[in-house]
Amino acid sequence: MKEIGMYIHIPFCAQKCLYCDFCSFSATEEMISKYIDALIKEMKIYEEKLRKCKIKSIFIGGGTPSIISINKMDKIINGIHSNFNLKEDLEFSIESNPGTLNKEKISYYLNHNINRLSIGLQAWQDFLLKKLGRVHNSKEFVRNYLLAREIGFKNINIDIMFALPNQSINHWQETLRNVVTLKPEHISAYSLKIEEGTVFNQLYKKGELHLPDEEKDRKMYHFTIDYLLENGYKHYEISNFAKEGQECIHNKIYWENEEYIGLGLGAHSYLNKIRYSNTTDLKDYIENIDKKNICVHKEEISIKDEIAETMFLGLRMMKGISIKKFTKKFGISPLKVYSNEICDLKEKGLLQVDDQVIRLTRKGIDLSNHVFVAFLLD
Ligand SMILES: C[S@@+](CC[C@H](N)C(=O)[O-])C[C@H]1O[C@@H](n2cnc3c(N)ncnc32)[C@H](O)[C@@H]1O
Ligand code: SF4
Structure with a gap:
């Protein structure tokens, strides 16, 4: 049986961060309910197509999936179980933001097969978090992290970013040191990218964003690689580090150019040599799901494309x-x-x-x- 990955997009966030160009925004509970109903309908559309496939990894990403209430998350989880064949030792990740987790949600995740938790810290210093437009502070992050550990998560990733406006090398080293002290299984460390259409891009164009120069960016990056290696983290992809045996199975599907389906707003799929992507317009997604008309881009991948993709995706991994x-x-x-x-x-x-x-x-x-x-x- 063919084994594939599954990505489920939850586009909702408490507030839009100033640097973020992901498909994410705030919404009312009513909108969220309508979205989840549409998501379940999309699962049903895929049910027949994927009858001969096994799902080897699921990644509920966002946005902020952890802002979804347990009742609503339960609909998603039931939808997954009733429509797809899941591999027994499946990797099942959920993305979360500090301040959105509590005992009930964490227990719910663990009791429903979710075995990998990703928490977006971004930076340790509260003044930097504020500058990024984040709604949490680092205390809330530590509280949520320790709670997840206490209740039983054995596989946790922490997302952090460097080359932030007003971030010194010392700030970054402090972030890394404190993160390592918590001993997560996995760390994603991204260099901040100024994306079109974000508030940061507008500030950057006006010369109002004090970004580290290229040399400082690389210094921070090289420090990251060396420091994390010294502390037992394997550098396995450009921005990703893991303890032995804890590399993210789901992300490796992308880099190894394997097949996956993406459900939800703006999600991408790669199946049977075709790449698809869903609409990024929430109203369009909800209104057109019944007509099965939510795909806005479809591209057949020729052998030439596949060869090129295999090279540049594969080279992202340090094993080459x-x-x-x-x-x-x-x-x-x-x-x-x-x-x-x-x-x-x-x-x-x-x-x-x-x-x-x-x-x-x-x-x-x-x-x-x-x-x-x-x-x-x-
Ligand atoms: C899907 S995003 C967001 C997950 C979650 N909502 C959060 O904010 O923590 C995953 C990660 O991408 C990184 N990221 C987002 N925008 C970025 C940017 N413009 N440049 C570099 N990294 C970025 C952040 O570290 C973020 O945690
Ligand atoms: S919480 Fe995450 S997904 Fe939402 S706006 Fe901020 S960075 Fe983007």
């Missing part, structure tokens, strides 16, 4: 691309398809290549976007 695995999948070695590109990137010190794998060097990680475009085939 296995030449043997690639050759088995496509009937041709990546060293042949990309002989000139690989030679050039190797000479520039961006790629490390031996007879088994192709991987990014540290310089290659810093210039990863430059490396990835080299693999687009025309």
Whole structure:
């Protein structure tokens, strides 16, 4: 039976953070109820298509899935169980924001197979959290983290960000030190990206955002890699670090270019060599789900596309691309398809290549976007 991943999008947040361009916004309880009804209908649409598939990972992401009440979350969980075949040792993650978790919600998650909790801390210093437009402080984060541990979560991820406005290297080191003290199984550490359409982008254009320069950004990043390695975290993807055996199965599906379906607003799917994406308009999603008309983009992936995607997604992982695995999948070695590109990137010190794998060097990680475009085939 084919094994795939499942992403479920919950687009609701207490308040929009100033840097965020994810499909997320605040909404009334009535809107949330209507959305969940539509989500269950979308599950039913997929039920027949996925009868011959097993779900090996589920990721309820957002937005802020943890703001959903237990009653509403129960509808989603029942929808999952009644429509899909789940693998017994499934990885089941939920994203949460500090201040939204309590004893009842955490117990509910654990009693319903959710075995991985992701908490978005972002920064330790409350003045930075305020600047980001976050609604919580770091005390609330610690309270929620410890509560999740006490009630029984054995697999917790913490999201943090660096290169924030007004963030010094000392602030970042303090964030890392305090996070490591809590011993989470997994840490995602992202360099802040100024995204189009965000408040931060407007401030940036007006010269009102005091961002660290590129050199400071890289210094923070290299410190992260070294410090987390010293503390027992394997750097397994550009922005992701895990204790031995605790890498995120769901995210690896994306980077290894495997199949998944995405349910909900703006969610993406990749199934049977077709990529789909759902509308990002809430009203459109709710009104058109009965007509099964919520897909706004559909693209057949040619072998050429698949080869390029396998390269630039796979290179995000520090283990790199296995030449043997690639050759088995496509009937041709990546060293042949990309002989000139690989030679050039190797000479520039961006790629490390031996007879088994192709991987990014540290310089290659810093210039990863430059490396990835080299693999687009025309
Ligand atoms: C799906 S998002 C949000 C999850 C959750 N709602 C939260 O805010 O913690 C997952 C993570 O992406 C990161 N992120 C969001 N916007 C970003 C940006 N503009 N640049 C870098 N990282 C970002 C944050 O660390 C965030 O926790
Ligand atoms: S809480 Fe998370 S998803 Fe919501 S606006 Fe903030 S960063 Fe975006």
